[in-house]
Amino acid sequence: MRKKLVVTWLLLSCIFATRLLAQPAKRYDITKYGATGDAITLNTPKIQAAIDACANNGGGTLVIPKGVFLTGSLFLKRGVNIEMLQGAVLKGSTNIKDYPKANTRIEGHFEPWPAALLNGDRVDSLRITGPGTFDGSGEPFWKLFYSQRDLDSKTTNLNVERPRLTFLQNSKNVSIKGIHFKNSGFWNLHMYRCKNVVVDSCQFTALNGPKPNNAPSSDGIDVDCSQDVTIKKCFFSVGDDCIALKGTKGPFALQDTASPPVERVRIEDCVFEAGGGIVTFGSEATIVRDVYVERCTTRKPTVLRLKLRPDTPQQYENVFLNDITLEGSAGVIFKVDPWTQYFDLKGQPPPRSVVRNIIIANVKGSAGSFGKIVGHPLTEISNIVLKNVDVKLAATDFELSPFEGLKFDNVIVNGRLMTVPAPNATSPKAPSK
Secondary structure (H helix, E strand, C coil): CHHHHHHHHHHHHHHHHHHHHHCCCCEEEHHHHCCCCEEEEECHHHHHHHHHHHHHCCCEEEEECCEEEEECCEECCCCEEEEECCCEEEEECCCHHHCCEEEEEECCEEEEEECCCEEEECCCCCEEECCCEEECCCHHHHHHHHHHHHHCCCCCHHHCCCCCCEEEECCEEEEEECCEEECCCCCCEEEECCEEEEEECCEEECCCCCCCCCCCCCCCEEEECCEEEEEECCEEECCCCCEEEECCCCCCHHHCCCCCCEEEEEEECCEEEECCEEEEECCCCCEEEEEEEEEEEECCCEEEEEEECCCCCCEEEEEEEEEEEECCCCCEEEEEEECCCCCCCCCCCCCCEEEEEEEEEEEEEEECEEEEECCCCCEEEEEEEEEEEEEEECCCCEEECCCEEEEEEEEEECCEECCCCCCCCCCCCCCCC
């Protein structure tokens, strides 16, 4: 009898669990919590109330319907996903006070800085789906930055507070699909210490800024101390780096346990219309390795941008770019050179850095030139290969400092087979202590 009861109990438990799992996730429409999509009403507390209700009731999906919902900083919680319906816009307030300051990760360290429009910490298995828009209302913040820099040419990013559009940290198994990231005041999508992230079919645009280079520091995606990140089928037209791989900085960077290496990044089937480069290492980064770029088109951004900090022991290695199409007449293939805009040796001797194992293969189309590969005096550069390249270049200039291991394998420029050019640049002098 007891055995029958146990079996019955197990069967009932399985049936109950199956029905529970089969139930659709709860949906929380923000308009049911009083949010108004008129582009005028500030909805921050009402949208946050919907997020909190969703989290407190076991999780589900926050639904943003058609409309323009003005808001300040929002804070996601674990178990809360976001679905942006057609015509849905989360539009950032232009009042910096609507983005509360907190000690946060920014430019390779932590300091008090305004929260992003959308924030998530330890939000494992987060799903953000489109086809809606995150609009940062960035123009007033851009104008503020430029006005401050016009007054003082030494103005840096951190002198002028501007909100990011999205900041996720300490999270794994994240999927972001079909979202238009638009006009962020600062970086668009910043991921710090995240793992297993997929960004799929998203747009990153920051257009019509107040200066010729458009929106300052409007990076598309910043992969900061994160691993196993895939970026695919995305479009970039921004005023700074399209995809930046970031970490920490300074002469003691390798001792920073809060900044693990950036590893295993895949960039596939993307289009890069405007911005600093398809993929940029730095300006704050220490160890970046195992980066794969395939089947991408650039209409101007540099193919590979490596920023070499004179104050940081950097290691950039195992970088593979394949099936790259160049369009236009202004872009370059390489921009590898010292990043001397801002650095601080803190009284230490200049550190050594390594750049090695880079292959760029199967490249076609037209661009401006090869660009440059110039290290600072303590940079060890080796094993850089250009293979199966057939391009038209406006100029065949290639600025090179002496290093071992540059190889051309079937490189055709303007219809002629090219050999490796001789070095034509000297490394800059070592920075003073």
